[in-house]
Structure formats: C-alpha cells, structure tokens
Amino acid sequence: MKYLRYIIALIFVFVLVVxxxxxxxxxxxxxxxxxxxxxIVNHGQIYTKSDDEIYFQDGAGNEHTVLxxxxxxxxxxxxxxxxxxGTVGNWDVVQIGTSQSVHFAFxxxxxxxxxxxxxxxxxxxxxxxxxxxxxxxxxxxxxxHDNDDRSALDETLAVTLNNLTELSVAGVLTGVAAGDYVAIxxxxxxxxxxxxxxxxxxx
Numbered sequence: 321m322k323y324l325r326y327i328i329a330l331i332f333v334f335v336l337v338v339x340x341x342x343x344x345x346x347x348x349x350x351x352x353x354x355x356x357x358x359x360i361v362n363h364g365q366i367y368t369k370s371d372d373e374i375y376f377q378d379g380a381g382n383e384h385t386v387l388x389x390x391x392x393x394x395x396x397x398x399x400x401x402x403x404x405x406g407t408v409g410n411w412d413v414v415q416i417g418t419s420q421s422v423h424f425a426f427x428x429x430x431x432x433x434x435x436x437x438x439x440x441x442x443x444x445x446x447x448x449x450x451x452x453x454x455x456x457x458x459x460x461x462x463x464x465h466d467n468d469d470r471s472a473l474d475e476t477l478a479v480t481l482n483n484l485t486e487l488s489v490a491g492v493l494t495g496v497a498a499g500d501y502v503a504i505x506x507x508x509x510x511x512x513x514x515x516x517x518x519x520x521x522x523x
Contacts, residue, residue, distance in 0.1 A: 356383060393436050396520040398426045406514070408443045408482065413514035415445075421507035424518040432498040437521040439486035440506050443514045444479040450513060451476050454489045455505040458496055486519065493520075 351368045359365075359381030366376050366386065374386045401423045404412035414422045424440075444450065452475050458468040472492040479485050489504070496502060504518065 393521050393523060394429070394431070396426060396429060396522075398424045398518040398520070400424060400515055400517065408514055411443060411516055413443060413516055415512050415514045416506075416508060417511040417513075418509050419507070421505050422515045424502075424504040424506070426502055426518075426520065428496050428498055428500045428502060428520075429522070430498050432496075432522045434523045435490060435493060435496065435521075436523055437486075437488065437519070438490040438493045439488055439519045440504075441516040441519055442479075442485050442487060443516060444481055444483065444485060445512050445514055447479065447481045448510070449476050449478045450487075450508065450510040452487060452506060452508040452510070452513070454492055455507075456489075456492050457503040458493075458500050460497070460500050484516070 351374075353370050354367050355369060356375075357365055357367065357377065359377060359379060362379045364376060364378055366374065368374050376384045376386050378384070400414045402414045405415045406413055416422050440452075440454070442450075453471065453473045454475070455471045456469070457466060458470070459465055460467075470492050472489065475487070475489075477485070477487060489506075493502070506515065506518075
C-alpha cells in the first residue's frame with residue numbers, strides 16, 4: 321500500500337540521520353542528491369537523485385523507487401472487451417453507433433488512494449457535439465455484482481474530426497476503493513464514435 325511505502329521511507333531516513341551525516345533544518349531532513357551508489361553487501365541504502373525520486377538499494381545492488389516526486393499520478397489503461405472493428409491510422413478502434421455500446425472491466429489497483437481522472441478515449445469521425453451514456457457496476461470480492469450500480473446519462477462534448485479525445489467519466493466512479501472490481505458500459509446516440517480505450521488515473 322502507498323502509505324506503507326511512506327512509512328518505510330521515513331524509517332530508513334531516520335536510521336540514516338542517526339548514523340550518517342545528514343542535515344536536519346526546521347524539522348526537515350536534507351538528503352543531498354547523488355548518483356546510484358555502489359552496493360554494500362548485507363546493507364540497504366536510501367538516497368535521492370536529480371530526478372526528484374527517492375530510491376532504496378538492497379545489498380545486491382537492486383534499485384527500487386520508494387517515493388516519486390512531481391504529481392505521483394499512476395495510470396491504468398484498459399482496452400475494450402470487444403475485438404477491434406477497424407483502424408484509424410495505426411489505432412485499433414471499436415466503432416459504435418446509435419444504441420450500440422462498448423465495455424470495459426478492471427480492478428482498482430491495490431495502491432489506489434484517490435481518483436485523479438477517468439476517461440474513455442475516442443477518435444471522432446466528425447467535428448460535432450457527441451453524446452454518451454455510461455453505466456457502471458462496482459463490487460468488491462464477496463459482494464453482489466449489482467451491489468453498487470450507478471450511471472451518468474446524456475453527457476456531451478464538442479469534438480474535432482480525427483483528434484484523439486478524452487471523454488471524462490470520473491463523476492460516475494466517485495467513491496471506488498482499492499480492490500474494487502469495476503464494469504463499464506459506454507454507449508452513445510451519436511453515429512459514429514470510434515473508441516480506443518479507457519484510462520484510469522489515480523494517486
């Protein structure tokens with residue numbers, strides 16, 4: 321879990337402060353940026369580099385990212401369950417028309433904490449305002465498949481022909497938790513929408 325990584329990082333930093341020459345200013349640990357060190361057998365090392373990430377190196381020299389700087393956003397990409405019905409350039413797409421739908425199913429990652437964005441990615445076949453509905457089922461292991469059904473209807477967005485476009489469905493995924501299984505039914509009254517996939521961004 322993500323909080324466990326924070327705790328592990330703090331423990332290692334505390335040990336380093338006690339046994340090494342690391343500064344403390346106004347209750348902040350000062351870790352000088354370095355490069356990947358030479359491994360020390362039977363010892364672990366924690367350090368930061370110029371890429372704004374914190375690393376742990378084990379005694380065998382294996383380097384692991386403990387904390388990531390910047391936004392820290394992680395991404396899960398899900399392809400449609402249906403086989404592609406065509407291509408746009410090099411992109412496989414599932415084309416849906418009036419009263420047709422496309423489906424996605426995935427499990428919320430175990431290190432999920434908060435939702436940043438959830439989008440269905442499409443390539444419009446015209447410059448127009450498109451409409452869509454999204455029906456969602458959310459259930460954890462041991463719960464009924466329809467334990468938490470929700471929907472967002474008659475969503476719209478002005479799009480441009482052949483421009484890769486993200487259609488937000490985040491509102492209908494509010495409250496999902498790590499480990500939940502999610503099934504998404506995406507449908508439209510617009511002819512035609514070419515669906516590329518589903519993107520789930522989280523912290």
